[in-house]
Amino acid sequence: MECVITIELGTNATRVFVFDLAGNMIGFTKGSYPTFHTQPDYSEQDPEQIFITMLYVLKNLLNEKIYPQGYTVVSIVFSASMHSLLPVDKNGVPLGYAITWADTRGQKEAKELNNSLLGKDIYKATGTPIHPMSPLIKLTWLKNHDKEKFDQTDKFLSIKSYIIQQLTGECVIDYSLASATGLLNIHTLEWEPAALKHAGITADKLPALVPVFYSKFKLRKAYQTSLGLSAKTKILIGSSDGCLAALGAGIWGQKKATITIEDSGAIRIVGKDVLQDDQQRFFNYVLTKDYFISGGPTNNGGVIFEWFATQFGDFKKAFDLEHCMESLINEASKIAVGAEGLLFLPYLLGERAPIWNANARGAYFGLNIKHEQKHFIRATIEGIMYAMYSICKTLLEHREIESLSINGSFATIPFCAQMIADIFNKPVQISKNTDSAGLGAFLLGAIEMGIYKDIDEAAQTVVLTNTYMPNLQNHQIYIRHFAIFERLSTKLFDEFEEISKLQQK
Amino acid sequence: MNQFLLQQGQSKELEAFPHIIEFALKKNNTVQLNSLDKAITDTLRIYYIIEGKFEWIINQQHHMLYPGDMALILPGQELCGENSFLDIGTLCWINIHLDKLDTSEKLIPGKWSGLSKNEALTIGNILLLNNVLVLLKVKSVAEIFQDIESELHNQEIGYRTRVNQLIDSLLILITRQLTSQNNSHRDFPQTFMKLEQMLRQNLSHQWTVEEMAALVGLGTTAFTEKAKSYTGFSPFNYLINIRISEAIKLLKRPDVNVTDIALNTGFYSSQHFSTTFRKLTGHTPREFRKLNMPNTK
Numbered sequence: 001m002e003c004v005i006t007i008e009l010g011t012n013a014t015r016v017f018v019f020d021l022a023g024n025m026i027g028f029t030k031g032s033y034p035t036f037h038t039q040p041d042y043s044e045q046d047p048e049q050i051f052i053t054m055l056y057v058l059k060n061l062l063n064e065k066i067y068p069q070g071y072t073v074v075s076i077v078f079s080a081s082m083h084s085l086l087p088v089d090k091n092g093v094p095l096g097y098a099i100t101w102a103d104t105r106g107q108k109e110a111k112e113l114n115n116s117l118l119g120k121d122i123y124k125a126t127g128t129p130i131h132p133m134s135p136l137i138k139l140t141w142l143k144n145h146d147k148e149k150f151d152q153t154d155k156f157l158s159i160k161s162y163i164i165q166q167l168t169g170e171c172v173i174d175y176s177l178a179s180a181t182g183l184l185n186i187h188t189l190e191w192e193p194a195a196l197k198h199a200g201i202t203a204d205k206l207p208a209l210v211p212v213f214y215s216k217f218k219l220r221k222a223y224q225t226s227l228g229l230s231a232k233t234k235i236l237i238g239s240s241d242g243c244l245a246a247l248g249a250g251i252w253g254q255k256k257a258t259i260t261i262e263d264s265g266a267i268r269i270v271g272k273d274v275l276q277d278d279q280q281r282f283f284n285y286v287l288t289k290d291y292f293i294s295g296g297p298t299n300n301g302g303v304i305f306e307w308f309a310t311q312f313g314d315f316k317k318a319f320d321l322e323h324c325m326e327s328l329i330n331e332a333s334k335i336a337v338g339a340e341g342l343l344f345l346p347y348l349l350g351e352r353a354p355i356w357n358a359n360a361r362g363a364y365f366g367l368n369i370k371h372e373q374k375h376f377i378r379a380t381i382e383g384i385m386y387a388m389y390s391i392c393k394t395l396l397e398h399r400e401i402e403s404l405s406i407n408g409s410f411a412t413i414p415f416c417a418q419m420i421a422d423i424f425n426k427p428v429q430i431s432k433n434t435d436s437a438g439l440g441a442f443l444l445g446a447i448e449m450g451i452y453k454d455i456d457e458a459a460q461t462v463v464l465t466n467t468y469m470p471n472l473q474n475h476q477i478y479i480r481h482f483a484i485f486e487r488l489s490t491k492l493f494d495e496f497e498e499i500s501k502l503q504q505k
Numbered sequence: 506m507n508q509f510l511l512q513q514g515q516s517k518e519l520e521a522f523p524h525i526i527e528f529a530l531k532k533n534n535t536v537q538l539n540s541l542d543k544a545i546t547d548t549l550r551i552y553y554i555i556e557g558k559f560e561w562i563i564n565q566q567h568h569m570l571y572p573g574d575m576a577l578i579l580p581g582q583e584l585c586g587e588n589s590f591l592d593i594g595t596l597c598w599i600n601i602h603l604d605k606l607d608t609s610e611k612l613i614p615g616k617w618s619g620l621s622k623n624e625a626l627t628i629g630n631i632l633l634l635n636n637v638l639v640l641l642k643v644k645s646v647a648e649i650f651q652d653i654e655s656e657l658h659n660q661e662i663g664y665r666t667r668v669n670q671l672i673d674s675l676l677i678l679i680t681r682q683l684t685s686q687n688n689s690h691r692d693f694p695q696t697f698m699k700l701e702q703m704l705r706q707n708l709s710h711q712w713t714v715e716e717m718a719a720l721v722g723l724g725t726t727a728f729t730e731k732a733k734s735y736t737g738f739s740p741f742n743y744l745i746n747i748r749i750s751e752a753i754k755l756l757k758r759p760d761v762n763v764t765d766i767a768l769n770t771g772f773y774s775s776q777h778f779s780t781t782f783r784k785l786t787g788h789t790p791r792e793f794r795k796l797n798m799p800n801t802k
Contacts, residue, residue: 224787
């Protein structure tokens with residue numbers, strides 16, 4: 001029997017899924033690693049630890065579950081978080097840790113470029129919002145603040161490129177992940193000269209560009225031996241977690257969007273054209289040369305509810321955070337829609353789409369003497385969803401959306417799924433396979449093997465279940481609260497600036 | 506309790522307990538200059554505040570102690586009053602001699618203790634690893650002090666065993682309090698992150714799961730379960746994971762030899778390192794180095 005393995009190099013963990021050729025998930029494992037914050041705005045990870053963690057969990061899964069069942073691995077497909085940057089020297093040895101998407105050290109660099117005409121042109125060409133998350137901005141920061149490392153660097157890699165280089169010796173990046181670096185022209189599929197010039201590098205400092213189906217790798221003999229794989233096992237470079245989550249979410253064809261909420265969140269649509277937005281509110285990433293994945297990301301997803309639970313949850317009865325969150329949600333469901341006029345701005349981590357304001361902060365608004373703890377719980381969840389809806393509203397200016405497919409651990413909690421249906425006033429479906437990025441990676445592998453003739457056919461096979469229908473009455477209540485939420489988000493701009501300045505001391 | 510001062514070599518009560526160097530309760534009614542000057546001892550000093558407010562400098566850190574708080578001064582650490590005098594108030598203390606294990610710095614209670622060897626080692630390590638010198642609101646310490654005092658005073662049948670048991674209880678209580686004060690059970694990821702940092706800082710130490718669990722203030726079963734669900738690894742495999750990651754970094758630097766790398770990252774020997782490394786990567790450490798540093802031998 002044959003199987004396909006997908007490896008997702010995620011923000012907190014590497015997740016490995018195994019699929020049989022019919023697309024049924026037959027195995028899963030994960031291994032997590034820490035993010036280091038040596039300065040408040042730094043977020044870094046150890047590339048060697050990611051590599052070893054990946055090897056370790058993969059080897060265990062193969063030996064304990066997959067080989068004993070008689071499976072052979074036909075291909076391994078990679079997926080990874082976007083926007084990471086790892087400088088390496090001429091021997092390919094990392095110069096320090098990898099900088100992750102969550103790193104915001106380049107705020108000043110981002111602001112400067114954003115306010116310039118050049119910034120507008122680069123955004124149009126590359127599809128990546130000008131933001132500290134973008135490798136373009138990280139490079140600019142390195143050039144300005146760590147010239148020594150910048151000069152010593154032979155190649156600027158992504159974490160995925162590094163892992164693949166360790167396994168195969170090749171230095172490559174797929175167009176899809178490259179399109180999230182702020183350096184790739186998404187229309188010509190070449191490195192964008194204006195962006196390279198701004199970053200102060202030449203194209204030879206970057207890995208070679210290849211399509212997402214690229215598989216001409218040779219797994220190093222040593223890893224063939226340690227993992228028990230044959231030389232015939234194909235390695236597919238794959239794409240980014242965001243693009244693959246869209247592929248695995250069953251939204252192909254028109255008028256559908258997918259909402260992912262884990263710690264952070266995003267809403268994405270698929271199209272053959274990019275979304276042109278003068279206010280630069282969306283990303284436009286490339287999946288293949290025919291398809292763009294567009295949408296907006298939020299910093300403040302499930303991580304905000306986790307924060308709330310950690311601070312205010314009742315740990316006397318609950319055994320751990322998960323149980324505690326469960327009982328909080330239970331409490332929240334006893335409160336009426338709209339939390340009786342208590343609003344919450346969830347911008348504890350600053351915000352990306354649609355307000356793109358790193359200095360935005362959280363707030364509870366509308367408190368009166370009758371509000372109880374339960375109202376806070378409900379308001380917190382509603383606030384997270386309003387922020388999501390505010391991204392969706394900007395998308396609706398460009399595209400029609402008739403239904404939603406949701407995934408990610410937070411969005412798929414039934415209480416949250418129903419709330420999304422009500423707030424967005426759209427039917428909501430959950431994909432059978434809760435990890436859409438893993439499924440998307442499998443589909444890429446299956447297309448490459450010829451199981452499906454193209455992306456369209458593969459995407460049609462995604463099974464969506466559990467429809468949550470919107471309740472119009474609830475929608476109308478939500479929408480009146482949302483109107484105030486939306487105004488507060490922009491009205492407080494000056495106060496956000498001032499309070500964040502105070503907090504930086 | 507009334508004031509008392511028992512000292513090894515002078516007080517008959519302590520004859521049967523050579524490891525108790527001093528045991529006292531003091532009601533301090535007046536400020537006397539230089540009554541608490543800088544002092545370093547090679548004993549473990551445990552102070553418990555009954556009344557008053559004490560401003561101390563322990564190991565160069567300022568601390569304010571209130572009734573119910575206790576201070577822990579490790580062998581070789583320095584204690585002195587903020588103004589070199591003992592503040593007004595009531596406090597009690599006990600000074601205990603701990604053995605050093607072999608020639609290392611590790612502390613371990615002597616033969617008098619009923620703790621198992623493993624427990625004793627873990628407790629010793631936790632005391633050494635923690636920078637927290639002041640524990641807040643540990644009222645049960647007062648009861649233990651009181652019991653020790655009355656056992657020593659009355660010398661009823663079995664008192665030798667009881668006193669030593671009480672000191673063991675005191676050490677256990679302190680260790681548990683230390684770890685729970687340092688770790689929030691609400692936030693396992695954060696707790697685990699702190700543990701990870703400690704593991705990295707002492708990678709060459711031969712960690713046991715019991716020790717890791719104790720450091721985060723959990724029992725081994727609960728800890729193993731939580732670590733597994735959070736990281737995907739058993740605690741021990743997670744540790745090996747960090748060890749190999751660090752070793753890889755060192756292998757990519759030409760100036761460290763493989764045996765040193767093995768020992769620095771906590772493997773028993775270069776053989777043990779080589780086998781573990783090869784199992785995971787398919788390369789021996791030397792082959793791996795050659796692959797990544799083509800210009801070195």
